[in-house]
Amino acid sequence: MAKKVRPVHTCSECGYVSPKWLGRCPECGEWGTLQESTPAASGGAAAAAVTGQLTPGLTPTSPAVPITKVGAQATRTLPTGIGELDRVLGKGLVPGSVVLMAGEPGVGKSTLLLEVASRGAAQDHTALYVTAEESAGQVRARAERTGALHDSLYLAAESNLDTVFGHVSALKPGLIIVDSVQTMHAAGVEGVAGGVAQSRAVTAALTTLAKSTGIPILLVGHVTKDGNVAGPRVLEHLVDVVLNFEGDKQSSLRMLRGIKNRFGATDEVGCFEQTATGIREVSDPSGLFLSHRGSTPDGSAVTVAMDGVRPILAEVQALTVDPVAKNPRRVVTGLDSNRVPMVLAVLQARAGERTNDKDAYVATVGGMRILETATDLAVALATWSSLHEKPLPPKMVVIGEVGLAGELRPVPGLDRRLAEAARLGYTRAIVPNTKVTATGIKVRKASTLREAISLLAS
Known part of the structure; x- marks a missing residue:
């Protein structure tokens, strides 16, 4: 008598099963x-092996081959035509x-x-763009606005996965983009589009399609209010690369970060700028943040x-003014709101600069967000400059972490930081x-911080 399969309850956010x-x-x-769901009954050769039985397995679609016989052509990269994206991917897309x-x-x-699909079509790779969120007319209007129209770029407004597979069989594209994976629906799978079961089934099917045909597939994914990829965590395990495209809605700056990459490093960052004509890559982000800078204020x-x-x-800019209320304010934008008041306290206690009776406004320029401690010295010297109304020497960079005792501590990658400053024309630096x-x-x-201040006059 077959054992009754009891239903389980699966979390639609993280995939937890209870x-x-x-x-x-x-x-x-x-x-x-x-949400309640019924797990599939186990069976087949794997289940039999657990019980100690040996049963004939399925016939392989292709025989196993020595690793030395696998052609290097399968590992070549296909440049997307967008340098900042290729930087994060690791030279391009792997088939x-x-x-x-x-x-x-x-x-x-x-x-x-x-834009990636348009660049791929321009390189004689037929590209298929599947949109399940917008109509074909909406995507066409965006492509016309951003200059992404091309005869080899095909558009399919579909949400059924089987229909998408039909388009792939008919076109045999060299690149597939699915927008988005949470809006696709797989027939025969329980649950609504975007749910745990559907998201897992859609991603698994598209991954199998990519591995069996060699076609690179790019998926658009939604995020939760916490900034994580929506759906079960298994999605991130199924795919090869996970990228996070982030940016402040009040700023045009966009950052592309690698969270997972089986073909390259995850510490590379791509910089883009949102413009009226689309996304523009920024190969020199330092120039974007300092392009407005004229005389040193x-x-x-x-x-x-x-x-x-x-x-x-x-x-880093700082403004110190007489307080309006009884308690001086500390307003921080783009920096660690807990770190900046600490640096101002050290500036007073260890360098003799009165900051406790002033309102202090400290911010980065251009919408940049910095959380590392290497900016401590810049915060301190910018505040000192505002207090004394004396600008820092021109073409100078300041780098260093400030300790509670007023000491300056070294930061990682100092030589690389200084080399970048020299490349952009800066001639002087104060470092630990x-x-x-x-x-x-x-x-x-x-x-020490006091010694760094004394170097400004020398």
Whole structure:
């Protein structure tokens, strides 16, 4: 007699499975996300092996071959034509790879991938763009606005996965883009589009299609309110590459970061700018943040931040004024709101600069967000400059972490930061007292914050 299969309850947010219904998921903490489903009955050769029985397996579609016989052609990369995207991917798309690009609504995911499809079509690779969220007319209007029209770029407004497979069989494209994976529906699978079962089945089927045909597939993914990829975590395990496209809606700057990459590093960052004509890659992000900078104003300091392994010059501005209320304010934008008040306290206690009776406004320029401690010295010297109404020397960068005792601590990648500053024409730098091998820039070393301030006058 066949054993009765009991239903289970699966969380639609994280994929947690519970034998009974719960109001709140123990894994992710979300309420009302556990949905009832019936697991498939086990069977076949694998189930028989568990019981100690040996049964004939299925005939392989292709025989196993020695690894030395696998052609190197299967590992070649296909450049997308967008340098910043290729940087994050690791030189380009690998045949048969599946890339999941996630991001908040309106950040520009569809616009960027439409540009990728157009560039692929221009390289004699037939591209198929599957849109399940918008109509064909909407995508056509965007392509016309961004200059992404091409005769080899095919558009299919479909949400049924079987129909998409039919388009693939008819066109035999060299590149497939699916926008988005949470809106696709697989026939024969329980659940609504975007649910745990559907998202898992759609991603698994598209991954199998990519591996069996060698066609690279790019998927658009939604994100939750916490910034994570929507749906079960298994989606990130099924695909080869997971990218996060992020940016502040109040700024035109967009950053593409690698979260997972089976073919390259995950510490590379691609920079883009949202314009009226689409997404424009920014090969020199430092110029984007400093392009407005003319004469050096007081209350301003330039530092070099590291985003992954990429050094980016950024400007930190500070404004100190007499307080309006009884308690002085500390308003921070683009920096660590807990770190900046600490640096201001050290500036007063260790360098003798009165900051406790002033309102202090500290911010980065251009919408850049920096959370690393290497900007401590820039915050301190920009505040000092505002207090004394004296601008810092021109063409100077300041880099260093400030300790509670007022000491300057070294930061990682100092030589790379200084090399980037020298490349952009900066001639002087104040850094912690540590070994430096960078050339092309005059480096002044300081052991304490007070000593760094004294170097400004020398």
